[in-house]
Amino acid sequence: MSDERTFVIVGASLAGAKAAETLRAEGFTGRIVLVGEETDRPYERPPLSKGYLLDKEPRDKAYVHDATWYATNDIDLVLGVQATALDAKAHTVTLDNVEPLRYDKLLLATGSRVRHLDLPGSENLGIRYLRTITESDALKADLNEGAQVLVVGAGWIGLETAAAARVHGATVTVVEMDTLPLRRVLGDEVAGVFADLHRAHGVGFRFSSGVQEFGGLGGRVTHCVLSDGTELPADVIIVGVGIRPATELAEDGGLEVDNGVVTDAGLRTSNPDVFACGDVASSYNPLFSRRIRVEHWANALNGGPAAAKAMLGQDIAYDRVPYFFSDQYDLGMEYSGYVEPGGYDRLVFRGDPATEPTNPQFVAFWVKDGRVLAGMNANVWDVTEQIQTLVRAGHEGRAVDLDRLGDPDVPLGDLLS
Numbered sequence: 001m002s003d004e005r006t007f008v009i010v011g012a013s014l015a016g017a018k019a020a021e022t023l024r025a026e027g028f029t030g031r032i033v034l035v036g037e038e039t040d041r042p043y044e045r046p047p048l049s050k051g052y053l054l055d056k057e058p059r060d061k062a063y064v065h066d067a068t069w070y071a072t073n074d075i076d077l078v079l080g081v082q083a084t085a086l087d088a089k090a091h092t093v094t095l096d097n098v099e100p101l102r103y104d105k106l107l108l109a110t111g112s113r114v115r116h117l118d119l120p121g122s123e124n125l126g127i128r129y130l131r132t133i134t135e136s137d138a139l140k141a142d143l144n145e146g147a148q149v150l151v152v153g154a155g156w157i158g159l160e161t162a163a164a165a166r167v168h169g170a171t172v173t174v175v176e177m178d179t180l181p182l183r184r185v186l187g188d189e190v191a192g193v194f195a196d197l198h199r200a201h202g203v204g205f206r207f208s209s210g211v212q213e214f215g216g217l218g219g220r221v222t223h224c225v226l227s228d229g230t231e232l233p234a235d236v237i238i239v240g241v242g243i244r245p246a247t248e249l250a251e252d253g254g255l256e257v258d259n260g261v262v263t264d265a266g267l268r269t270s271n272p273d274v275f276a277c278g279d280v281a282s283s284y285n286p287l288f289s290r291r292i293r294v295e296h297w298a299n300a301l302n303g304g305p306a307a308a309k310a311m312l313g314q315d316i317a318y319d320r321v322p323y324f325f326s327d328q329y330d331l332g333m334e335y336s337g338y339v340e341p342g343g344y345d346r347l348v349f350r351g352d353p354a355t356e357p358t359n360p361q362f363v364a365f366w367v368k369d370g371r372v373l374a375g376m377n378a379n380v381w382d383v384t385e386q387i388q389t390l391v392r393a394g395h396e397g398r399a400v401d402l403d404r405l406g407d408p409d410v411p412l413g414d415l416l417s
């Protein structure tokens with residue numbers, strides 16, 4: 001008997017595409033509609049500030065599936081179209097303000113939207129942001145040898161673009177409100193390692209500084225003015241001051257929203273036929289006994305399939321340890337775990353990052369109340385699973401030998417009693 005149901009996925013990016021793939025892999029034979037407002041088929045964003053921006057990886061490598069995959073798998077891929085309204089009672093989403101589309105189950109995979117700065121000169125001077133492949137193309141065209149690049153915001157996107165700009169031969173200054181890059185996420189110790197890494201590659205920092213206005217001529221930026229009045233020249237300004245979850249549709253449908261679309265551990269929203277995953281979802285994680293919103297690639301990669309299974313009625317408990325990675329210059333790092341800003345009482349290093357500031361090699365652990373909350377491996381590989389086991393152990397009440405945590409001669413696997 002044929003399945004007459006329609007499953008609609010809004011958000012044609014990594015989480016949405018992976019959910020569609022899983023629906024088919026799990027044997028769903030009904031209609032799948034994957035709606036996205038961008039005109040490119042689903043692609044992964046990490047290369048946009050790394051390999052693709054550096055011209056080391058071709059565009060094709062960023063796509064989640066090849067162009068024929070959607071037709072082959074009978075997925076209606078509707079691109080360049082925005083879902084503008086949700087009527088959860090009537091089970092419809094409206095596309096581009098006109099056409100209502102009926103669904104039996106709906107997945108919100110609407111991701112994040114970039115925060116824009118609203119300052120004098122913000123408009124019409126070519127100030128760059130980086131979320132889409134089109135924006136990565138525009139930035140790449142700007143990153144010429146000798147260009148004066150100013151990065152506003154020393155978060156992951158700011159630092160990765162700073163690194164890419166240096167590799168392209170640009171002069172780079174990073175302006176940051178805080179006293180160190182990534183300080184809220186990593187704390188002073190590891191934030192200091194990233195400051196040293198970038199300084200060692202010739203990046204200048206202006207900490208404890210905000211931007212007050214941008215100035216330019218003929219539609220091109222020429223400088224910015226900091227809050228203390230200092231004028232910094234720039235041919236290219238890239239702003240990376242964070243993102244916000246794209247919750248507009250959920251709000252329109254009257255779903256519970258609280259820093260993201262609220263879901264249970266089965267990625268189900270406050271409406272039983274609507275699910276959410278990826279950047280936009282604030283999901284209850286049973287391991288952490290709380291809701292967490294994770295703005296990282298692995299959460300889209302794994303959350304999409306988990307949500308698809310939940311849409312098919314499978315019993316899902318999405319309890320993954322949050323994970324992300326970054327590449328800057330020759331430094332590759334992975335981070336597993338979750339720490340609130342300032343929410344640790346001890347930082348333990350394996351290896352001394354100061355030994356080689358241009359390319360440090362270390363593992364760092366964030367510890368609180370005798371538990372490993374998170375670990376970062378930088379230029380150290382094949383330890384992620386072990387670090388995640390230590391993080392899980394802490395949350396499951398299993399003891400970890402913290403006295404030997406910093407001893408590189410003790411295998412991480414030996415720290416669990």
Ligand SMILES: Cc1cc2nc3c(=O)[nH]c(=O)nc-3n(C[C@H](O)[C@H](O)[C@H](O)COP(=O)(O)OP(=O)(O)OC[C@H]3O[C@@H](n4cnc5c(N)ncnc54)[C@H](O)[C@@H]3O)c2cc1C
Nearest residue numbers: 011013015037045046083111112278279295296297300324
């Ligand atoms: C430049 C860059 C580099 C990154 N690097 C890393 C990294 O190194 N490591 C890491 O872990 N993470 C990284 N990330 C984060 C990672 O890419 C995101 O976590 C991931 O893209 C989230 O996927 P998603 O599918 O949930 O949402 P998104 O990728 O945000 O996609 C959501 C899609 O939904 C569309 N949409 C939204 N609302 C609607 C609507 N109403 N109708 C139709 N379409 C809609 C959006 O246009 C978008 O295409 C990076 C992100 C960026 C931007």
